[in-house]
Amino acid sequence: MPVFRIFMVIALALTLSGCASKFKTYNGPEVTQVLVKKGERRMYLLHGSEVLKSYRIDLGFEPQGHKAIEGDGKTPEGLYFINRRNANSRFHLSLGISYPNPQDRALAAELGKSAGGDIFIHGGPPKGSGYKRFTDWTWGCIAVSDAQIEDIYAMVKNGTPILIRP
Template sequence: MRKKFIVLAALIISLFVYTKLMAKIGSGSPPPDAPLEQRADLIRVYKAERRMVLLRGDAPISTYRVSLGMAADEGPKQREGDEKTPEGRYEIDWRNPRSMAHLSLHISYPSPDDRRNAEAGGFPPGGNIMIHGLPNGWGLFGNAHQLLDWTDGCIAVTNSEMRDIWARVPNHTPIEIVP
């Protein structure tokens, strides 16, 4: 029994070290911007359907299956650490080509209302809600990540999808996240 515990502990430590090392290495160079006619002017996320759609005008230009926060089905994000994905209208306000996940686009959560509601309950609202790929070094899992919600409130896609989204979504693109 002790030997199994030691092997399991070594495996967990190795996975932790691997993940931390890959996070420091980063995800490489981001893709170039897509041509103007292929860029989105709105992102809409349907939480119940685990679906994200990039729109140009009223026309969908790309659709992705997503994983959300582990408690996404319990309503909108209310406070830091609740593992819920926010609901509402935000924008993509900055991007991180060197994130611990394969590229990431920051969602402007918390809004002033989100902040007020959390603080009224005596909690910090949280933040760092992103659209991102898989953790660096874990891209081989591909679509398998969609089998369950695993983020802390973010919206996750495959690495190849994240490269496509990165190229098609400029900063300040509005994002609507609906139940």
């Protein structure tokens, strides 16, 4: 009987470890701003002027310049805010960026086009997609690894400003 109990305890422990969550907790200093430097392919999580974390990023497949219209493959530039969370993203986890703002909509309207939307910081690329890391493969989003988005998702709250620079 003791062997059976030991087996059951081990089986339960393995089952629970298989349910490890992609949702981490964070108890450090508040992230007061996200800074993205597109030219450097870097994203910084800041508390005031202190860099808490830095990440190598992928961008839209046309990384130069500001996003003007839907489908142009560019990552927007300017000041935005983290405005939503997607725990069921096809890119593991994702944090929404408040693109387009009123200026973005006006620019696209002048061109007779839609500004688009659904710009996120997310994990990925999805397995089997054919995309490779460090190739600027997104449609305008900011991509990190799945492990990195788990940390970012825990650290960055809705309402946090994100400044995206060229």
